Amino acid sequence: MSIPRWLTVLLxxxxxxxxxxxxxxxxxxxxxLEQLAEASPRDTETAIKAIATSGHERARDWMDAYGNNRxxxxxxxxxxxxxxxxxxxxxEVADALTGENLGEMSRRDLDRIAVNNAIRRQLEGxxxxxxxxxxxxxxxxxxxxxxxxKVDGAxxxxxxxxxxxxxxxxxxxxxxxxxxxxxxxxxxxxxAISVLAGSLHPRARAALNxxxxxxxxALRPAAEQALGxxxxxxxxxxxxxxxxxxxSLGSVLVLAAIGLAITFGVMGVxxxxxxxxxxxxxxxxxxxxxxxxxxxxxxxxLSIPAGxxxxxxxGIAIERSVIQFxxxxxxxxxxxxxxxxxxxxxxxxxxxxxxxxTVVSPEWMSGSLVINDALSLTLNRxxxxxxxxxxxxxxxxxxxxxxxxLEVRAVTQNRAMARSMGIRATRVDIMTFALxxxxxxxxGVALSQLTxxxxxxxxxxxxxxxxxxxxxGVGNLWGTLVAGLTLGTINQLLEPWAGAVLAKIIVLxxxxxxxxxxxxxxxxQKGRAAEA
Amino acid sequence: MTTFKKxxxxxxxxxxxxxxxxxxxxQEDPIKVGILHSLSGTMAISETVxxxxxxxxxxxxxxxxxxxxxxxxxxxxxxxxNWPLFAEKARELLAQEKVDVIFGNWTSVSRKSVLPVVExxxxxxxxxxxxxxxxxSENVFYTGAAPNQQAxxxxxxxxNELGVERWVLAGTDYVYPRTTNxxxxxxxxxxxxxxxxxxxxxxxxxxxxxxxIVSDIKSFGSAGxxxxxxSTINGDANVPFYRELGNQGISATDIPVVAFxxxxxxxxxxxxxxxxxHLAAWNYFMSVDSDANYDFIDQWIEYTGDEAAVTNDxxxxxxxxxxxxVEAVQKAETTEVDAVKDAIIGxxxxxxxxGYATMMPNHHxxxxxxxxxxxDNGQFSIVWQTPSTVAGDAWSDFLPGSRDLIADWRAPxxxxxxxxxxxxxxxxxxxxxxAAE
Numbered sequence: 023m024s025i026p027r028w029l030t031v032l033l034x035x036x037x038x039x040x041x042x043x044x045x046x047x048x049x050x051x052x053x054x055l056e057q058l059a060e061a062s063p064r065d066t067e068t069a070i071k072a073i074a075t076s077g078h079e080r081a082r083d084w085m086d087a088y089g090n091n092r093x094x095x096x097x098x099x100x101x102x103x104x105x106x107x108x109x110x111x112x113x114e115v116a117d118a119l120t121g122e123n124l125g126e127m128s129r130r131d132l133d134r135i136a137v138n139n140a141i142r143r144q145l146e147g148x149x150x151x152x153x154x155x156x157x158x159x160x161x162x163x164x165x166x167x168x169x170x171x172k173v174d175g176a177x178x179x180x181x182x183x184x185x186x187x188x189x190x191x192x193x194x195x196x197x198x199x200x201x202x203x204x205x206x207x208x209x210x211x212x213x214a215i216s217v218l219a220g221s222l223h224p225r226a227r228a229a230l231n232x233x234x235x236x237x238x239x240a241l242r243p244a245a246e247q248a249l250g251x252x253x254x255x256x257x258x259x260x261x262x263x264x265x266x267x268x269x270s271l272g273s274v275l276v277l278a279a280i281g282l283a284i285t286f287g288v289m290g291v292x293x294x295x296x297x298x299x300x301x302x303x304x305x306x307x308x309x310x311x312x313x314x315x316x317x318x319x320x321x322x323x324l325s326i327p328a329g330x331x332x333x334x335x336x337g338i339a340i341e342r343s344v345i346q347f348x349x350x351x352x353x354x355x356x357x358x359x360x361x362x363x364x365x366x367x368x369x370x371x372x373x374x375x376x377x378x379x380t381v382v383s384p385e386w387m388s389g390s391l392v393i394n395d396a397l398s399l400t401l402n403r404x405x406x407x408x409x410x411x412x413x414x415x416x417x418x419x420x421x422x423x424x425x426x427x428l429e430v431r432a433v434t435q436n437r438a439m440a441r442s443m444g445i446r447a448t449r450v451d452i453m454t455f456a457l458x459x460x461x462x463x464x465x466g467v468a469l470s471q472l473t474x475x476x477x478x479x480x481x482x483x484x485x486x487x488x489x490x491x492x493x494x495g496v497g498n499l500w501g502t503l504v505a506g507l508t509l510g511t512i513n514q515l516l517e518p519w520a521g522a523v524l525a526k527i528i529v530l531x532x533x534x535x536x537x538x539x540x541x542x543x544x545x546x547q548k549g550r551a552a553e554a
Numbered sequence: 555m556t557t558f559k560k561x562x563x564x565x566x567x568x569x570x571x572x573x574x575x576x577x578x579x580x581q582e583d584p585i586k587v588g589i590l591h592s593l594s595g596t597m598a599i600s601e602t603v604x605x606x607x608x609x610x611x612x613x614x615x616x617x618x619x620x621x622x623x624x625x626x627x628x629x630x631x632x633x634x635x636n637w638p639l640f641a642e643k644a645r646e647l648l649a650q651e652k653v654d655v656i657f658g659n660w661t662s663v664s665r666k667s668v669l670p671v672v673e674x675x676x677x678x679x680x681x682x683x684x685x686x687x688x689x690x691s692e693n694v695f696y697t698g699a700a701p702n703q704q705a706x707x708x709x710x711x712x713x714n715e716l717g718v719e720r721w722v723l724a725g726t727d728y729v730y731p732r733t734t735n736x737x738x739x740x741x742x743x744x745x746x747x748x749x750x751x752x753x754x755x756x757x758x759x760x761x762x763x764x765x766x767i768v769s770d771i772k773s774f775g776s777a778g779x780x781x782x783x784x785s786t787i788n789g790d791a792n793v794p795f796y797r798e799l800g801n802q803g804i805s806a807t808d809i810p811v812v813a814f815x816x817x818x819x820x821x822x823x824x825x826x827x828x829x830x831x832h833l834a835a836w837n838y839f840m841s842v843d844s845d846a847n848y849d850f851i852d853q854w855i856e857y858t859g860d861e862a863a864v865t866n867d868x869x870x871x872x873x874x875x876x877x878x879x880v881e882a883v884q885k886a887e888t889t890e891v892d893a894v895k896d897a898i899i900g901x902x903x904x905x906x907x908x909g910y911a912t913m914m915p916n917h918h919x920x921x922x923x924x925x926x927x928x929x930d931n932g933q934f935s936i937v938w939q940t941p942s943t944v945a946g947d948a949w950s951d952f953l954p955g956s957r958d959l960i961a962d963w964r965a966p967x968x969x970x971x972x973x974x975x976x977x978x979x980x981x982x983x984x985x986x987x988x989a990a991e
Contacts, residue, residue, distance in 0.1 A: 090830070091830075091935050108929070108930075108931045108933075109862075111852075111855070111861075133843070138937040139806055139807055139831050140715070140716065142807055224776030227776045228776050228777065228778040231776075231778035232778035256773075264766070270765065271765070368594055371598055377822060377823060378790070380822065380824060382825045383825060388800070389800075389803070390802060390803060400765070400802060402801060403801075472794060473790075476599060476790065477599075478599075482760045482790075514765070517767075522757040522758060522761060
């Protein structure tokens with residue numbers, strides 16, 4: 023039965039005697055679901071097709087629930103339910119036929135109607151087929167994308183028919199691609215190869231690769247040619263992708279290091295607890311999301327000032343309680359702050375939990391910006407890249423344009439002279455350290471979107487941070503920016519052919535050699551203050 | 555003869571004194587159970603729950619009247635994720651505290667560090683985590699999975715049920731992934747997979763930037779053959795890895811990832827929405843539909859007081875190991891190490907998935923192998939399982955050196971690495987670990 027026909031059936035059913043229709047529908051629907059529940063793995067396909075073509079108004083919902091593992095059968099009664107909330111021991115369920123909420127049920131009493139990747143694949147195809155007739159262009163486009171490589175003998179006729187009716191040109195070409203893949207793989211059609219030429223979609227490339235590998239003399243030369251043109255384009259896209267990866271890793275390094283560039287670079291304090299200040303920022307994000315359940319986006323935005331504050335306050339506490347007493351004694355400062363970092367880690371383990379915490383990514387940060395089928399830029403990393411640049415610009419502004427920045431520079435260049443000019447050096451110390459710590463907190467907020475939020479978060483970034491600051495030149499914010507982005511890019515360029523482990527080692531060796539040659543980093547500080 | 559006399563005497567005593575005997579035993583010294591799990595440092599994330607599990611089991615055993623009429627007492631030490639400290643703490647437990655049994659360790663390197671101590675002081679160690687195999691010590695009982703109880707069945711599933719022909723073996727750079735991948739590579743080649751269809755990738759501990767590797771996997775997977783990733787990526791590195799997979803749009807229906815180190819505990823730290831359908835192979839899942847499991851979950855939630863607490867595979871391993879030890883002690887009627895060691899072989903106790911686990915002569919146990927798909931609630935839905943339980947194999951058949959070795963701790967062989975070709979027994983696991991240091 024073709025899809026348009028069941029649509030007409032559905033229309034007729036909806037238009038004629040509603041009461042009667044529902045009763046009959048209810049009966050058959052129950053049978054349909056039972057068929058699905060009792061189907062052996064081999065029969066599920068028939069059961070799914072039966073539901074898809076039944077024209078039942080809830081058919082799409084059932085398939086959705088089934089694909090998401092939410093369809094269950096009550097053990098005693100055999101009633102089929104949709105699980106609305108499947109967390110914890112008692113699950114909230116609704117009747118699959120009527121949609122009526124049945125309240126909570128113990129997990130012990132429910133028998134899940136099993137789904138797996140193979141079934142999910144079929145479901146995606148069937149649902150995409152249904153969505154092709156939706157009014158919303160977005161839904162249709164997603165459906166067309168989903169059909170890539172899922173077109174089979176049963177639906178190819180409908181898809182081809184749909185191409186004629188589809189008003190949107192993009193969707194039309196997508197569907198043509200999907201049909202062409204089927205024609206090449208199943209029918210060995212050489213004409214279809216020309217449709218795939220130039221497409222960067224991995225599925226299209228897979229089909230061409232298979233055609234090249236096949237012994238069919240009619241297919242091979244055309245497929246090889248089409249593949250050649252694709253490879254050329256792919257290489258360009260791959261380079262662009264690697265550059266983006268490099269910039270993105272670099273922006274993470276810059277974010278992690280920029281706070282240290284102030285506390286270590288400008289003030290000269292070797293703060294081994296810098297990583298834990300980052301961790302505090304990340305935990306603030308988690309705490310904020312706990313306070314505002316269901317609004318991860320808002321929580322994340324509020325975490326930016328909150329993370330800054332929390333880390334800055336922690337920084338002030340560290341400065342007042344330990345660092346101020348160790349001025350000019352770098353070795354002791356190093357050991358004391360290392361101790362603080364261990365204390366903070368264990369504090370988090372004991373007070374919150376040794377387990378990682380879940381920080382949810384808001385909808386607008388998940389997924390990627392699709393440039394073409396081969397090049398898509400992940401959104402969370404793009405936001406982090408932007409955030410790093412904004413933070414850097416703000417810091418430059420503070421250091422160059424505000425009174426605090428002026429005082430900081432004065433105190434670090436010549437403490438005695440600055441004090442004799444009436445600058446309260448102690449206050450400036452506190453403010454500077456708080457600023458550096460606060461920025462570390464901001465890094466934590468950003469990192470919570472990329473990596474684990476757990477007690478070990480800080481440890482993973484402390485070495486990298488020092489590396490970036492030293493490489494960039496101590497005391498120079500521009501140096502930190504350039505160093506971070508350079509190291510990130512070098513690392514990502516090396517990784518594809520050296521492997522992740524070796525790439526890291528090569529970068530370290532490179533820095534060691536560089537520091538041997540230029541002990542003051544990329545951008546050494548100039549002037550009398552630097553020599554002192 | 556002497557044991558017979560003893561038994562006769564105790565029967566006589568029991569009948570004579572009736573309930574009085576319980577009273578007499580209760581006043582005896584408690585049986586000490588050592589717990590050697592990191593409560594601080596990097597491994598605390600995984601190991602603290604195992605400490606709690608053993609404590610809960612001890613509490614339950616005491617509520618049922620203890621063991622041999624004596625109370626059980628937990629002795630908890632914190633080796634702080636520091637490998638040499640594991641050996642020191644094990645020595646402290648055995649020499650000073652004189653514990654009767656130890657439940658502990660997570661990483662292989664910590665187990666190797668403890669091995670010489672446990673063998674020297676003749677202790678008992680129950681090790682609950684899946685590991686790379688290639689070891690069998692007289693004093694250690696391996697209640698986690700050996701590679702043939704996890705990795706190989708998982709690969710079989712992908713190959714036979716999903717038709718996977720191209721393989722990415724991705725792991726963290728240390729001994730467990732390297733050994734497992736070596737075994738898998740040989741196994742896959744034996745099954746006729748070409749070398750160019752296998753991609754092997756190692757990353758450092760805690761790796762957080764997965765952009766390039768995920769992009770490589772994506773292009774490796776577009777060669778026209780069904781591709782899957784077999785992941786031995788450890789611990790913290792998993793979260794950014796899965797995030798990157800989700801963001802780069804690799805769904806489980808395109809390229810499924812099967813993981814050997816990702817369980818409910820790890821998933822509780824991730825937003826699992828984009829991961830639905832990716833796989834894990836274990837011997838237990840919290841979602842197992844059995845009454846034993848539901849009871850265990852109820853007890854665990856009650857014990858922790860946390861409605862969101864999750865259970866996982868190593869916890870089940872401790873559950874099995876603890877009950878096996880209890881059975882063996884009851885069978886031997888003493889906690890004396892040599893007697894328990896002999897008594898425990900062949901002991902069968904229920905596992906949490908509705909079946910039974912038996913201690914084999916090579917000190918490994920029988921386990922079912924389950925394949926689960928990640929769901930949006932951080933749980934796994936079981937999609938496949940072995941028809942019967944699989945016995946753990948200490949020495950892999952897919953590694954050149956270990957093919958000829960067998961382990962059997964029953965008399966008269968009593969050897970953990972007997973070479974059937976040369977007909978002799980090699981150095982003990984502890985001596986080998988000490989020599990390697």
